[in-house]
Amino acid sequence: MQWGVYIHIPFCRQKCFYCDFPSYAGREQQMKAYTEALCQEIAIQGLSYRQKWGRPATVYIGGGTPTALPAAYMTEILTAIAAHLGTDVPEFTVECNPGTVDRDYFKVLQAGGVNRLSFGVQSFNDKLLKRIGRIHSVEEAVAAVRAAQQAGFTNLSVDLMYGLPGQTLQDVADSIAQAQTLAVQHISIYGLQLEEGTVFARQESQGRLVLPADDETEAMYDYINEKLPQLGFARYEVSNFARPGKESRHNLGYWQDVPYLGLGAAAHSYLEGRRYENTADIAAYINRINTGASAGQLEEEPTPQHIMEEFAFLALRTAEGLSREKFAAKFNRELSEVYGRTMSDLEKKGLLTVDEKGCRLTAKGFKYGNWVFAEFLL
């Protein structure tokens, strides 16, 4: 049985200006109790699903900034994972912030079975890093990736962003070139989204946020999608590019209907067709676990129609696309019977490729992905 585990670490040194993820700065005093509660949740929930489904195919520790935790707490978490979820997890990823790691930290991760690292870099330009509230410099990002390689990691990813205030097409090109020079295996690249409650949203409302013009952002998007494949990074999802065989199996699972168990505050789970969400409040999370209560609750029960739509547009995010065989196996209905008309309309507009296997986005379809996904609402 293929399944994954996501573990959330809700701590950051400082809140980046664009970020609305469930993560908090200045909560060092909660780290110890959080680690203990998390290890307990791993022992109870993790073990129960391992007994049911065997060792997970993937484990992903994300955040927040997992590496904001002192190495001793990280060791406790890795030990709990090995004890209750199993050792030799085929793909075991930890997100790293370059401002929080060194060679010793990488050794700790490696000893705990971690075999993939995802670095939140966002840009290889010091001015931009400052402008978006990152805690690290370009030099530290480069040094972190090199230290990981020296420690023996051979499966590395960097996150980059485009559409940032003050960013030019040349900056995007330089960041991609730098990632290429660092010989990483995977690049995730996201366009800036203005999210409520962030520093950027506030600056915007005060007229203090100057973003690149739409045509400049579009030129960045076009450059990224042309350049990365030329450099040997194939696009396998809307925002994700990898060298052959280095796709994130964990993230692919989210789009391919693979069940996952989420542990930690704000973690989401997808188990036996139902979605659950753990409380995002760190103190409430610790309290619930310590009193033997479950940290999670069922999200609203989805309708059969909603399940079908979600299956369709999650699959469409990937290069593999929406498979006729998988659709029929899941819903006992033919894909064409439900989406035949939608698929042929979108094919005529050059947004979808349709064949005997199913359908997938064209290059144009990827660009207007949100519009295409909306067409799959029933």
Ligand code: SF4
């Ligand atoms: S380090 Fe990551 S999670 Fe933390 S504030 Fe920045 S973007 Fe958000």
